[in-house]
Amino acid sequence: MSGQMQRGGFLSGPSLILAGAVLALTNFMVVLDTTIANVSVPHIAGSLGISASQGTWIITSYAVAEAICVPLTGWLAGRFGVVRVYIVGMIGFGLFSVLCGMSTTLGMLVACRIGQGLCGGPLMPLTQTLLLRIFKPSQHAQAMGLWAMTTVVAPILGPIAGGTISDNWSWHWIFFINIPVCALCVFGGLRLLTRAETPTEKLSVDKGGLALLVLWIAALQIMLDLGREHDWFNSTAIVWLGVVAAVGFLIFLAWEITEKNPIVDLRVFRHRGFTVSVISLSFAFATFFASAVIIPQWLQSSQGYTATYAGYATAFSGVAAVFMSPVVAKLSGKVDPRLLVSAGVLWLGLSSLLRVYWNSQAGFWTFAFPQLLQGFGMPFFFIPLTTLALGSVLPEETASAAGVMSFLRTMAGAIGTSISTSIWDNSTRVARSEIVSRMHTDPTLNALSAQGFSVDQVRSVVARLVDQESLTLATTHIFLLSAIIFVFAAGIIWFTPRPTRAVDTSAAH
Template identity: 75%
Template sequence: MNGKAEAAQPLTGMRLLLAGAVLALTNFMVVLDTTIANVSVAHISGSLGISASQGTWIITSYAVAEAICVPLTGWLAGRFGAVRTFTFGMIGFGLFSFLCGISTSLGMLVACRIGQGLCGGPLMPLSQTLLMRIFKPEQRSQAMGVWAMTTVVAPILGPILGGTISDSWSWHWIFFINIPVAALCAFGATRLLRSAETPTEPLRVDRGGLVLMVIWIGALQLLLDLGREHDWFSDPFMVALALISAIGLVIFLVWEFTDDQPIVDIRVFRHRGFTVAVTSLSFAFAAFFASAVIIPQWLQTSLGYTSTYAGYATAFTGVGAVIMAPIVASLTNKVDPRALVCFGILWLGLTSLMRVGWTADADFWTLAMPQLAQGFGMPFFFIPLTTLALAAVEEGETASAAGVMSFLRTMAGAIGTSVSATMWSDNAVVARSEIVSRLNTDETVAAMSAQGWSLDQIRGVVAQQVEQQALALATNHVFLISAFVFAGAAMIIWLTPRPARVVDTSAAH
């Protein structure tokens, strides 16, 4: 197998086009699944009889599992071969998609989403690796451009597709549609990519680091997801989870720093530029991803939007990103990347402030325009920030640094979702009590009674208004906090030095 892999040559003709399509379609499907469930949470919550905050576990469980598995990609490819790992990952992704679709409880669905994330985590970086192997050197930049477009377009179509499927059929089909795609891509990989297999060797896996990572991340995510329902640290179980997470993180960091082949190479944090860049990335991405989860829930639970129209409203983010991505890519080597990143993150903060004035009677375009504006700033944030981070490390550390970036970005999105969902729910409770004290008065009852309303009708109208306005105020509060987070993330980027070398950003996944 090894000799075969070492003699592998770039593909040509129709075989190359089909293989490239398989890899691009795989990446599209994996990225799509990060957003397709966002607008379906209301449907899933209603079907399974759970709260909206519990529904976010469906999103965070996938993201956390994916984050855990991404650092294992290099070891899996080196131990079993990139094509073989890719094929089995695709088969597993399809199988867990089927199990997600037939889930009848929250526990089953979350467990299957974890399986999806574990199988899907390596697929994105492996699709990049295999693209670089099957295309000739002079064709690789164009191939990576097409691959990058699938990464940008998938989040646009995710909310629209998820909403349309949930409204027209049922939420189960947002998972079932993965099955034929996974089968097609797995079959295509075995038929078309066999000659692109990578060399294998009996590599040692950092079992201790892997176990520690699963323990502290799992404890942290359980704490974030269950904390509100258990009144946080008044519950001994929540205290235990916090201690396990904190102690586990410390032991994990010490273990990884001293291990010869760490699962997460934390030595890259010795470079100030990398540390500052990924810190900025983590905070900004947490605030960005949280909005992608909160907005669809608010539109459906409070404003009466269907999943389809919630998808239309949120998908506008991707339109601006598609337009600006090539422009920003050309500017990265001409303008100080720190200035581009600072502008991009501040722009995201500005779009958060645009949402602070949202009310319960906001029309479609009032909701959609900040999404469109946000999209124009996203490439200024993502593309130059990748350049800044990877240029700060040594050339031999680029792959490790890219893996750490992907891990932290995904974890930041999951944590940001959990924190914002809790904040949103808690603020709604506070706002609800304040509004009730002002609206539910004798004067209100007398005024509405004079217009012919019965007491039961008055109570119903008041309750509906209180709920709508409370959620609107809670949403505004979340975006106000997000604006401050964006501002802080934008300012700290100036602590990183300007890149001293040009990097191949295709290493970032």
């Protein structure tokens, strides 16, 4: 009958449509939360009495927690069942969203964002798995198209939603809006998906590898986030964090290579194509994600943009990506994927070069146009690179390789954000020092004094202009560095062998 579970675990009729909508909405919400806070950082920083650079911890903490939890998804699903893990993850995501919105200190907010990331990490691959379980094989292409569309559209709407909510209500609501979505998805999952549950078995988990993974990643991220404030390695605490991160990473490598069932299967790195593809992905995605964090902060702190308009300017990067994704999907089977990836990453580098010419007198479209242009290159980068990476490993290693790739991509985004924010802050200080050393203040003092400004007012005006220009110079330096990294990522992809077999990219997430 229509709406009943068919043999093989598939749904049909209205139940299939509703279940697909629930899973698509879940994926949309989880991806949305990776970008919705980007434009809200100045609001949150002002409310909690912290610096904007400290505010980026809200973004990096979520990304790191999500990255740590992704490798556990397969074990969790096998041990407790796909649907049970999905339901518990949704409930946890909703509860931590409530706590994020209620946070009154930076520590509480970061802790709750970590909880959000731990619960949300498995949801993205689980929605993919469940879509493939409830749709018949002949409908898998449509199912993955639905999933991919939410993955592409969510980052576009994230900055717009975050800016609009922060300006018109308060930043707390960027988290509270998850509550009705979580409630709806949990209800829908309980009613529609329980019959698609997978069998469970007692599986061993690589506890040592997991502990080492958490240890070195936590030490590294804390070091990157706190280093600037503690004068880096002139601080004993930062030195110890660096030692723990380095030693922990080396022990983790040795452990995982010798472990029979590793939490992160490092054996896939024996394939040159996979290794090179992941290096290119990590550098390019770290640079791309860092710019998505820095641009809205700069527009609000230096250019006087509201969070809403900063969101509009940032979101243009996803508009062209929506239209180009189907084109790239068709070209992937006809054109050498290395050429597509190289062209796409170089295109991202070109958009970064255009930003090098930004100045404090530029208008909205000067800022929005490179974002729009960037969107044309994004699908050429992400889609063929997945094909290259997964096509380089053995068919039975595809799931493990996809998990490793997702883990490293997410970690790269968090680490790239921390490093670029630190470079941005240091470049601002250097630029300010150079501007001040070359200033001739007497003509400005005389001109403004003639217009009735007091000496203190003149100093205030000059200081504000110096701060604005130094921040702008630092921002353009970041984009010049970004362009160089994009060129590097585009070049090394040619060390990857061309795939010799068809690849099932549905394993990627």
